[in-house]
Amino acid sequence: MSNSPFLSAGTVDTIRDAAAALKAGHLVAFPTETVYGLGADARNPDSVRRIYELKGRPKDHPLIIHISSITQFEKWATEVPEYASSLAQAFWPGPITLILKRTDIVEDFITGGRNTVGLRVPNNPIALSLIQEFEKISDSAIAAPSANRFGQVSPTSSDDVREELGDLLAASDFILDGGKSIIGIESTIVDCSGNYPIILRSGFVSEEDIKTKLNIPYVSYMRNKDVNFSGSFEKHYAPRCQVILDSEIIVGAGFLALTEIETPIGLVRLASPDSVIEFAHMLYSTFRVADRLGLNALVVCPPIGGGLAVAINERLIKAAQGR
Numbered sequence: 001m002s003n004s005p006f007l008s009a010g011t012v013d014t015i016r017d018a019a020a021a022l023k024a025g026h027l028v029a030f031p032t033e034t035v036y037g038l039g040a041d042a043r044n045p046d047s048v049r050r051i052y053e054l055k056g057r058p059k060d061h062p063l064i065i066h067i068s069s070i071t072q073f074e075k076w077a078t079e080v081p082e083y084a085s086s087l088a089q090a091f092w093p094g095p096i097t098l099i100l101k102r103t104d105i106v107e108d109f110i111t112g113g114r115n116t117v118g119l120r121v122p123n124n125p126i127a128l129s130l131i132q133e134f135e136k137i138s139d140s141a142i143a144a145p146s147a148n149r150f151g152q153v154s155p156t157s158s159d160d161v162r163e164e165l166g167d168l169l170a171a172s173d174f175i176l177d178g179g180k181s182i183i184g185i186e187s188t189i190v191d192c193s194g195n196y197p198i199i200l201r202s203g204f205v206s207e208e209d210i211k212t213k214l215n216i217p218y219v220s221y222m223r224n225k226d227v228n229f230s231g232s233f234e235k236h237y238a239p240r241c242q243v244i245l246d247s248e249i250i251v252g253a254g255f256l257a258l259t260e261i262e263t264p265i266g267l268v269r270l271a272s273p274d275s276v277i278e279f280a281h282m283l284y285s286t287f288r289v290a291d292r293l294g295l296n297a298l299v300v301c302p303p304i305g306g307g308l309a310v311a312i313n314e315r316l317i318k319a320a321q322g323r
């Protein structure tokens with residue numbers, strides 16, 4: 001047998017085994033509704049160190065802690081403002097990460113030395129039962145970044161995880177398969193450590209959604225204020241091929257656009273999402289298809305509008321700057 005990690009459909013038994021593996025210090029890649037995560041015991045410095053090594057990620061990039069429900073809030077976060085509790089009530093389980101003041105059990109190796117911590121309750125049955133199982137047998141939760149090498153495209157299937165990290169994971173680690181990620185792009189990140197919410201990374205939960213739920217006028221949007229923030233590096237979200245966002249025609253390049261947009265002559269259509277939601281769902285897998293085909297370039301027509309289109313455009317702009 002090779003030393004490849006244990007790939008398994010996320011059944012009740014394997015989820016229990018995977019939780020035990022986390023407790024023993026091993027890593028577990030698992031599906032979420034956004035993208036696949038690479039999980040470790042959030043209180044085990046050696047396991048968390050392995051995540052950074054495997055991903056090739058700088059140590060000052062903090063990790064999100066995945067918890068099973070809002071009832072775990074107090075364990076990891078303190079001085080939680082009322083608007084943050086409202087966001088958690090409204091959107092958890094779901095694709096939103098809240099940045100809050102941390103409690104003493106959250107250590108520097110998770111937060112890169114900051115006094116805040118990112119928390120999220122993912123909306124995926126395999127992820128939720130893995131977290132619940134792990135919380136039952138430990139006094140901890142699951143720290144997990146996206147399960148890709150640093151600066152690469154986030155994985156949206158267990159095959160993508162194997163492509164990214166398969167050679168680096170050990171036989172004692174797990175990859176849980178849960179099919180394709182329903183949303184396909186990473187969670188919205190909202191800084192809730194101040195007097196009002198600040199969106200640090202856009203996602204499926206939009207600024208409009210947040211304003212509606214909170215009924216407050218002042219949600220602000222801050223792009224890349226924090227240099228250690230995911231996406232602040234040019235290479236983020238970028239495939240190997242060049243991503244081009246204008247109508248330039250490069251013969252033989254790939255093409256990604258909503259279905260109503262015709263394929264320009266000379267381009268190779270890779271996907272035809274028929275809605276903005278489907279566009280997000282297919283975005284990263286289309287990047288991977290372009291790379292698997294060895295294309296030099298991928299021409300993309302960005303979807304127009306607010307909400308999820310904003311989140312897609314945020315990724316596309318970075319991908320286009322990338323290489």
Ligand code: TXA
Nearest residue numbers: 034036037062063116117118145146186187228229230
């Ligand atoms: O959808 C997601 O959020 C996925 C799934 C697996 O949950 N996770 C994910 O993790 O995208 P990651 O590590 O690839 O991106 C999360 C970003 C980090 O780059 C980090 O900069 C930011 O969240 N972050 C985490 N904790 C933070 C904190 N305390 N302050 C500011 N930013 C933080």
Ligand code: MG
Nearest residue numbers: 145146154230
């Ligand atoms: Mg990531």
